[in-house]
Amino acid sequence: MKWLVILGLVALSECLVIIPLTKVKTMRETLREKNLLTKFLEKNIDGTLQNATDDPNISLQPLKNYQDVVYIGNITIGTPPQEFRVMFDTGSSDLWVPSIYCHSAFCHKHRVFNPVLSTTYHFQNRCIENRFVAGRTVGFLGYETVRIGNLVILGQAFVLSHAQIGFEYVPFDGMLGLGYPSLAFKGTTPIFDNLKNRGLISRPVFAFYLTSRKENGSMVMFGGVDHRYHKGRLKWIPVSRTHNWQITMNRITLNGMVVGCFRGCQAIVDTGTTFLMGPTRLIVTIQKLITARPGGRKYMVQCSNITSLPSIIFTINGYNYPVPARAYFKKHHDGTCSSMFRGGLENLFPSETWILGDVFLRLYFSVYDRGNNKIGLAPAV
Incomplete structure (x- = not known):
């Protein structure tokens, strides 16, 4: 891609990024001088130690529930760490956060990454556009140190966004994708693949526990499964296509009547989607x-x-997963109740496909096994 540096401006066909040419003294250098760096890096952004599970091989990352719409966790990027609130999304594979070069309304309300303050940042002259159902982001590719709890990934590819469209009112700063590499930008390695390939986790699995009972208490876990978060044994479902976390579904029934997936269909398990x-x-x-x-x-x-109202039953790999009416309706502050079913997928996939979002995943603890390409489900506690 052609690019040109003129007075600190880098022009990339669709991207125009201002790259400051001077550096200031970083927080890392200040902490090192005061012999505080090690203690600072051993703690997370809340000042509490991360891993609360009995199994030292499992890394737990707390998630905050925002009104049963989205679940958000904290990560840091750069050296010294800069903190961001991100949505951990099984429906994408890239990491993006807004940057100091952003002038969209979104960026005035969210935390932005400043590469000038980091001693480990590496710039790549590559313009990136990321499209989502809700909008799109435009930015450029960089490589940095990313920290998720006690997991540290060096040289992780991520997008420094300088324009966001359609994300003005979301409560998160960016997104961290946990999908397959085929969903990622060409030539980059997603975060989970780096964790797996570099031996930073003991097992190539991660899992989600999403709850609506309170704002705090939800979790994403890496490297293993904390079985305290589910009831009964996990039931395993083969991944039918290693792109999204996609599985084969048998049927959808209500009061014994088939209402969808009449001859079998596909379903995508997506923590980044609120609805069914x-x-x-x-x-x-x-x-x-x-x-x-x-x-x-x-x-x-x-x-x-x-x-x-009756439960709607999703039959997957021969097992029934009921979703009761209390789960597929949302009660609003004004006393009204709305359905959590949404349409619109007929033009996005070649055959009948459903998305099992947070409505489903609040009921069922989910495990994502990249080593065996399968998903495990069990009733959440």
């Missing part, structure tokens, strides 16, 4: 069956009706 999503025509049928009626951009129901 599927083809619009099938979602509209389900909305009618659960007495939800259009109300603006949502489907609404009388909250008093929820207790009388």
Whole structure:
């Protein structure tokens, strides 16, 4: 890609990035001078030690629940560490955070990465555009030290975003993808693959425990499974396509009637999606069956009706995973209740495909096994 440096400006076909030419004294140097660096790096951003599990091979990262819409955890990037709130997303594979070169409205409300303050930052003259269902980001590629709890990844590829469209009101600064390498930007290695390939974790697995009972208490764990977070034995499902965390689903039923996935279909297990999503025509049928009626951009129901509505059962690999009405409706502060089913997937996939988002994953503890390409599910505690 052609690029040009003029008075500290780097021009990349679609990217225009200001690269300061001077450096200031870093926090790392200051801490080292005062013999405080080791203690600083041994602790996370809250000043508490990370690994709270009995198994030293498992690294736990706390997640905060924002109104049952998104789960966010803290990471740091750079040396000394700069803190960011990111969504841990199984539906993508890249890490991006906003940078000091960003002038979008989004960046005025979020933390931004400053490469000038880091002694370990490496710039690459490559413009990156990342498209999501909700919007897109534009930035450039860099390499840095990334810390997730007590895990430290050196030279990790990430995107320093300088424009965000469609993310103005999200509570997180950036996203950390945990999907397969085929989803990542060409020529880069995702974070989990670096953890796995460099022997930084004892087993090539990670797992999610998502809860709606309180703001704190949710977890993502790396390197193993803390079985205190689920009931019964894990049931394993082969990954049908190593791109997304995609599996084969048998059917979807309500009161014994098949309402979706009539001849089998595909499902993507996605921690970065709030809803249960599927083809619009099938979602509209389900909305009618659960007495939800259009109300603006949502489907609404009388909250008093929820207790009388049946569970919707997702049958996967021969096992039933019920989702009760209390889970597939959301009660709002104004006393109204809306359906957590959404359509719109018919144009994104060649065959019938569903997304099992946080509505499903709050009920079922999920394990993602890259060594054997399978997903484990069990009822969450």
